[in-house]
Amino acid sequence: MQLLHAPSSSSSPYLNLSFRSSKPQHLTSGSFSHLKSSPLFAIHLTLQSQRNQSSLWRYHKRAICCSGATRATSVEVGSSSVSTGTPEDDVLKALSQIIDPDFGTDIVTCGFVKDLQIDKALGEVSFRLELTTPACPIKDMFEEKANEVVTNLPWVKNVKVTMSAQPARPLFAEQLPAGLQTISSIVAVSSCKGGVGKSTVAVNLAYTLADMGARVGIFDADVYGPSLPTMVSPENRLLEMNPEKRTIIPTEYLGVKLVSFGFAGQGRAIMRGPMVSGVINQLLTTTEWGELDYLIIDMPPGTGDIQLTLCQIVPLTAAVIVTTPQKLSFIDVAKGVRMFSKLKVPCVAVVENMCHFDADGKRYYPFGRGSGSQVVQQFGIPHLFDMPIRPTLSASGDSGMPEVVADPQGEASKIFQDLGVCVVQQCAKIRQQVSTAVTYDGSIKAIKVKVPDSDEEFFLHPATVRRNDRSAQSVDEWTGEQKLQYTDVPEDIEPEEIRPMGNYAVSITWPDGFSQIAPYDQLQTIERLVDIVSPTVHA
Ligand SMILES: Nc1ncnc2c1ncn2[C@@H]1O[C@H](COP(=O)(O)OP(=O)(O)OP(=O)(O)O)[C@@H](O)[C@H]1O
Numbered sequence: 001m002q003l004l005h006a007p008s009s010s011s012s013p014y015l016n017l018s019f020r021s022s023k024p025q026h027l028t029s030g031s032f033s034h035l036k037s038s039p040l041f042a043i044h045l046t047l048q049s050q051r052n053q054s055s056l057w058r059y060h061k062r063a064i065c066c067s068g069a070t071r072a073t074s075v076e077v078g079s080s081s082v083s084t085g086t087p088e089d090d091v092l093k094a095l096s097q098i099i100d101p102d103f104g105t106d107i108v109t110c111g112f113v114k115d116l117q118i119d120k121a122l123g124e125v126s127f128r129l130e131l132t133t134p135a136c137p138i139k140d141m142f143e144e145k146a147n148e149v150v151t152n153l154p155w156v157k158n159v160k161v162t163m164s165a166q167p168a169r170p171l172f173a174e175q176l177p178a179g180l181q182t183i184s185s186i187v188a189v190s191s192c193k194g195g196v197g198k199s200t201v202a203v204n205l206a207y208t209l210a211d212m213g214a215r216v217g218i219f220d221a222d223v224y225g226p227s228l229p230t231m232v233s234p235e236n237r238l239l240e241m242n243p244e245k246r247t248i249i250p251t252e253y254l255g256v257k258l259v260s261f262g263f264a265g266q267g268r269a270i271m272r273g274p275m276v277s278g279v280i281n282q283l284l285t286t287t288e289w290g291e292l293d294y295l296i297i298d299m300p301p302g303t304g305d306i307q308l309t310l311c312q313i314v315p316l317t318a319a320v321i322v323t324t325p326q327k328l329s330f331i332d333v334a335k336g337v338r339m340f341s342k343l344k345v346p347c348v349a350v351v352e353n354m355c356h357f358d359a360d361g362k363r364y365y366p367f368g369r370g371s372g373s374q375v376v377q378q379f380g381i382p383h384l385f386d387m388p389i390r391p392t393l394s395a396s397g398d399s400g401m402p403e404v405v406a407d408p409q410g411e412a413s414k415i416f417q418d419l420g421v422c423v424v425q426q427c428a429k430i431r432q433q434v435s436t437a438v439t440y441d442g443s444i445k446a447i448k449v450k451v452p453d454s455d456e457e458f459f460l461h462p463a464t465v466r467r468n469d470r471s472a473q474s475v476d477e478w479t480g481e482q483k484l485q486y487t488d489v490p491e492d493i494e495p496e497e498i499r500p501m502g503n504y505a506v507s508i509t510w511p512d513g514f515s516q517i518a519p520y521d522q523l524q525t526i527e528r529l530v531d532i533v534s535p536t537v538h539a
Contacts, residue, residue: 087120094149123157132428134165135214137421168291177285183292185317185427192332194301197353198322199227202298207402208420214293217257222300226262233400239263248287303339311343318348330371348426349383357389380519383422438506459529
């Protein structure tokens with residue numbers, strides 16, 4: 001660490017001394033460096049989806065685990081074998097050794113343990129583990145470990161664990177139209193221009209999630225050129241109306257519910273923007289979706305009024321951005337991330353589609369390289385998926401059977417499985433609001449940052465945070481030249497609003513209307529204020 005003199009601030013009640021981390025000010029490639037600062041490690045889990053016997057996919061999942069996971073992987077021996085209190089205490093203590101790697105909290109504290117029943121005389125224990133999503137990629141590990149730690153108790157002879165998932169329930173139910181009130185997570189798949197493979201990603205992601213055990217729907221919001229009717233082949237190709245309730249009944253293909261203007265029997269639409277928004281609104285909100293764990297919205301391409309209106313109708317849980325590797329695409333992606341930032345929707349993954357192909361033993365990059373990693377660097381979106389050009393992807397798109405169904409073991413399916421795991425984890429995190437808490441404390445004029453999965457917290461000078469903005473308005477995207485000057489930011493500037501963008505960044509709105517995306521990685525590297533006496537500590 002290097003000691004620095006912080007910019008003097010006559011109005012601030014703290015010492016003018018701070019330090020800078022030895023880490024560089026810019027972000028490192030897509031990693032959770034805020035997690036690296038904790039005693040963390042990564043484990044590789046190989047999990048098997050057991051639901052769909054026709055396509056037993058292997059999930060090679062890289063789970064970032066907090067220090068607690070060390071305990072979770074060493075539960076075979078230890079305190080759990082010693083009886084210390086009531087039988088219930090014993091069981092809960094044993095189960096509390098299992099840490100959810102995504103939330104960094106044990107499964108008892110997470111509230112996963114339900115219906116605990118104990119017959120100590122017979123040595124019988126039964127309970128249910130209610131996970132946040134039926135598509136949890138590590139549900140088999142939870143079941144196995146729960147069985148193991150309870151069986152290790154000296155008085156236990158027989159353990160029965162059943163697995164279930166929380167009922168489908170949206171995060172902000174009150175913001176939702178009636179038709180959407182039984183959907184847990186709504187994920188937008190978006191691209192900023194047409195033809196980059198957005199619908200391909202949306203459809204294959206949806207079928208991947210369904211194979212992981214989730215209840216899934218797809219809403220094709222592209223009224224001008226709906227792709228869904230080409231990409232899937234449901235028996236019933238027309239949406240039905242429920243005349244009494246005046247609702248729309250979705251059609252279905254392989255268990256995934258589908259709504260598209262292309263199934264409305266009216267062909268391509270010639271409509272103006274407001275009409276389009278009206279139709280989208282009607283289709284989306286009056287559909288009887290039923291209980292869904294994930295609704296995937298295939299957004300119309302672009303970042304115009306139609307997209308904005310759509311995002312305003314539905315409180316999206318998260319967005320996945322699809323792009324191609326060209327330099328020009330980066331500019332489009334930046335627009336997309338900013339649109340979602342304005343709408344407070346976290347972008348959890350970027351799919352760089354058609355990035356390469358292999359021929360004659362060589363790998364070719366026909367559209368160049370690097371725009372995806374630049375997105376990761378600039379916006380701190382930690383998940384980048386490279387999707388190669390594959391003739392089978394194109395063919396399956398035209399055949400009405402998604403690639404992940406047609407060839408579940410193929411290379412493309414493997415990438416979609418990784419994307420599926422990412423979406424499940426990120427939505428769960430967002431829903432549980434397990435993210436770094438960043439707040440503004442007006443009484444000491446400091447931004448307080450709580451480091452995830454740890455007790456560490458630190459304070460930042462608001463003007464310093466604003467001056468460290470890495471957006472195109474402040475720093476030239478290609479040359480790195482600093483455009484925002486030190487004196488452009490008033491020393492006493494205060495944020496108007498700070499809202500989390502999922503678990504990777506906050507969106508800070510400043511009095512001049514500027515909305516800054518500040519990734520937690522970056523906040524970790526900014527000069528900190530020291531000797532702050534937090535009023536909350538003494539409260
Ligand atoms: N990785 C890939 N390899 C080969 N073909 C692909 C790949 N990704 C997409 N395609 C094909 O490219 C075409 C465009 O894809 P898609 O319709 O998914 O794009 P889109 O962004 O949704 O387009 P639009 O904006 O018109 O809806 C389709 O024929 C699709 O099958």
